[in-house]
Amino acid sequence: AQKITQTQPGMFVQEKEAVTLDCTYDTSDQSYGLFWYKQPSSGEMIFLIYQGSYDEQNATEGRYSLNFQKARKSANLVISASQLGDSAMYFCAMREPNTGFQKLVFGTGTRLLVSP
């Protein structure tokens, strides 16, 4: 069963606007971690932000914030004041502690295009 769902294959946003990238997840564990990564066309995976299942506050890292709604099992990434360099693929991922080696399960990704 798919554990991470990203329903938006592509998103468009104008420079300086905010954009929300959706992510829902499915797990029966109480303890888990959620991550967002950015993958530019060059291929590297850049870690953006982390949210722990027990964290009471939404995670923030500069222009990135996470809208974490535990009851709905969603962890949407909000990018404020979009920049042209934000154009990339964005992947939501979940780590479950009971997978032994703490594997990451990735969603299918959302391609974000920022226009001038």
Add this chain to the structure above:
Amino acid sequence: GAVVSQHPSWVICKSGTSVKIECRSLDFQATTMFWYRQFPKQSLMLMATSNEGSKATYEQGVEKDKFLINHASLTLSTLTVTSAHPEDSSFYICSATVRDRVNQPQHFGDGTRLSIL
């Protein structure tokens, strides 16, 4: 932040040759390293999990004899694609992490684009 180095970035070689890809954690001891494969416009597919000093754990459907993984030290893991064929052409990317640290992200290398002619 943590840095993971992956080499080479690009490989083009003839069918039948073996290709070795290195993944190094530069500023931390990586108890666990992961190897992924990514096809164009798709997500990352986990191939195997590598723990220092032990045999790698392969995901279902990944050929152990085709993709040899060695994690000889806390800073180095290697993936060898043996007798590579055109269908092995893909983007391979490694990541490293510290075991038992739930809130620590996997840190990724820059990936290797492998083209088999």
